[in-house]
């Protein structure tokens with residue numbers, strides 16, 4: 159047993175960490191978040207050049223990573239810097255391209271940072287149900303609505319799930335399709351999200367689309383794409399938690415009330431300890447999930463649901479405690495911490511919340 | 524033991540409800556219900572309606588315009604107002620300064636300020652906290668130096684809620700830096716916000732809103748007649764203010780309307796083809812918080828009833844505050860969970876009056892995540908929950 163990172167991965171982490179530390183202060187992040195696309199194209203391209211995008215995909219798909227550990231390391235670093243660049247969108251969309259095959263040229267461009275892709279899967283009525291798809295595919299054209307699509311307002315290409323046959327909740331009868339952002343009959347309503355990101359509602363009306371893989375057979379593919387999303391979001395949560403804990407600890411040491419640092423109050427010391435304990439629990443669960451990403455289905459899904467459940471539970475606790483232990487300062491926009499806390503809590507709204515994954519964990523027992 | 528309200532009290536409730544039905548403009552109630560931004564004019568309108576009916580300051584003595592209600596009546600009144608989605612009464616003049624002036628002010632101060640609070644001439648804000656003095660309020664540094672008929676005030680206040688609307692600020696200042704104990708050198712001053720040297724700067728909160736401010740005071744000349752109580756005895760006023768009217772601190776009415784909202788939402792939201800309200804895990808969470816709220820309401824009524832018998836609530840009100848804020852925060856957490864992925868969209872303009880673009884996702888979704896984050900303040904201000912626990916362990920438990 160060895161939890162140490164390989165040399166390549168250690169270098170990737172260091173490179174990413176250094177770039178984000180030096181080139182991506184919180185002001186840059188806020189400016190990127192407030193810009194039209196909600197992220198900085200320049201930063202995205204620079205990170206792609208450093209290999210952060212390629213690390214999300216395996217060698218046979220043109221990347222140089224793609225294992226659970228690669229994905230979790232990248233997203234943990236992104237979380238630490240509160241990055242708004244469209245990594246999650248491109249992980250999802252890119253994984254669809256990689257798993258379905260047949261679009262290597264496009265995927266190469268994604269990895270190179272010259273084009274972007276996202277996945278439009280969730281729908282207004284699907285909540286967190288994995289296979290709830292009402293959007294229809296008929297004669298190579300799609301009609302339906304997609305909800306809260308990550309970076310759906312700026313992505314150049316959109317992978318859309320649609321139903322070829324079967325009941326709205328059936329895992330069977332689903333297809334994945336590639337749609338161009340400017341395609342006929344496609345309209346999108348972009349908006350900001352609470353955590354500083356961007357998303358879109360996407361409407362398709364008889365929109366021309368290219369099938370990815372065999373139409374009707376995408377149920378399992380979708381599960382494996384979302385699995386990567388679950389891992390990425392949980393790992394990002396670990397990075398966010400780390401910052402929440404570090405910032406709070408530092409504040410406890412420096413903020414003085416009643417003539418001493420507030421970290422001298424045992425009531426707060428114990429709460430800080432509990433935050434760190436929950437962080438370590440989540441980190442450990444994410445390590446197991448990362449190692450299980452390519453395992454047999456039940457093992458994989460259980461480990462992922464465990465990680466996401468913990469990310470939700472511990473995430474809420476750490477976000478709330480970090481704010482509380484700071485007092486008023488953490489209620490301000492100007493202070494960075496609450497932005498980390500907001501993203502941390504919003505991760506509970508991606509790919510299934512705490513309860514959803516508790517249930518899913520039980521179902522795979 | 525009689526755990527229900529008396530028939531007289533229920534009749535009073537009906538009277539309040541009927542009045543609210545006629546007096547509260549439906550458009551304003553809609554704004555409150557939809558968690559829209561309220562303007563200064565919205566608050567002023569509602570204060571004026573209450574004042575017209577004589578119900579703006581239930582906790583003042585009748586001679587100054589109070590209602591003479593029992594604690595139970597005040598409780599019922601508050602409950603009905605929240606239920607009807609009335610805007611809150613801005614507390615700074617009515618619930619905070621008013622009682623202090625009535626207890627410690629000179630006759631001239633009472634005669635001058637109290638009617639102006641009631642008729643809306645003066646909007647007040649609370650200048651207690653400073654960057655270095657939050658929980659440890661007594662360490663405040665803002666200095667007031669006597670100069671003839673004036674005090675000259677220098678320093679900085681912060682977190683001043685709605686200070687950007689205020690005409691006046693009641694302020695704690697240090698008049699004797701040499702006092703043996705920090706509490707002993709503090710005075711309670713009334714500062715005209717239009718005085719030269721007063722500068723208000725907005726603080727934007729984590730949810731992007733402007734509710735609180737920093738107030739910078741540079742050589743502000745304040746007439747000595749604006750001192751309330753004795754010089755260096757301001758801490759007594761401050762403490763009185765902080766302990767006054769603590770029976771409503773639990774916010775039970777807000778939790779009740781929040782829970783009702785949550786139940787409606789959970790009945791409408793579908794999870795796995797069924798209403799979310801039937802999801803066993805979510806249903807259990809809702810039931811749990813309802814149990815806590817039910818017990819909390821009885822606890823609150825116990826203190827209301829004791830207050831009716833003349834027993835001033837002591838450290839028990841700290842228990843109310845802690846549990847009350849925990850329950851309210853838990854409900855905001857369930858609200859954001861209930862809405863699922865649609866907790867994420869955030870369009871700042873959607874909180875303005877007159878915004879009528881098609882909602883993104885379910886109609887009630889937009890305010891929920893924002894509300895969850897905003898309500899983190901409940902356990903921080905008004906004496907943080909940690910400070911409340913210190914009070915309970917010391918004063919109630921003798922630890």
Ligand SMILES: Cc1cc2nc3c(=O)[nH]c(=O)nc-3n(C[C@H](O)[C@H](O)[C@H](O)COP(=O)(O)OP(=O)(O)OC[C@H]3O[C@@H](n4cnc5c(N)ncnc54)[C@H](O)[C@@H]3O)c2cc1C
Nearest residue numbers: 482483484485486649651652657658682684900904907909
């Ligand atoms: C939205 C909002 C509105 C406000 N409005 C006003 C206003 O209108 N006027 C005004 O004067 N003030 C206002 N306040 C200020 C509020 O009263 C202070 O934020 C509060 O007193 C806490 O002080 P602080 O923020 O400096 O935190 P600190 O006092 O620095 O506390 C930081 C943390 O340490 C904990 N702590 C401190 N001392 C102890 C101890 N002895 N034992 C254990 N834990 C401890 C606290 O509980 C907290 O968790 C407002 C605050 C907010 C957030």
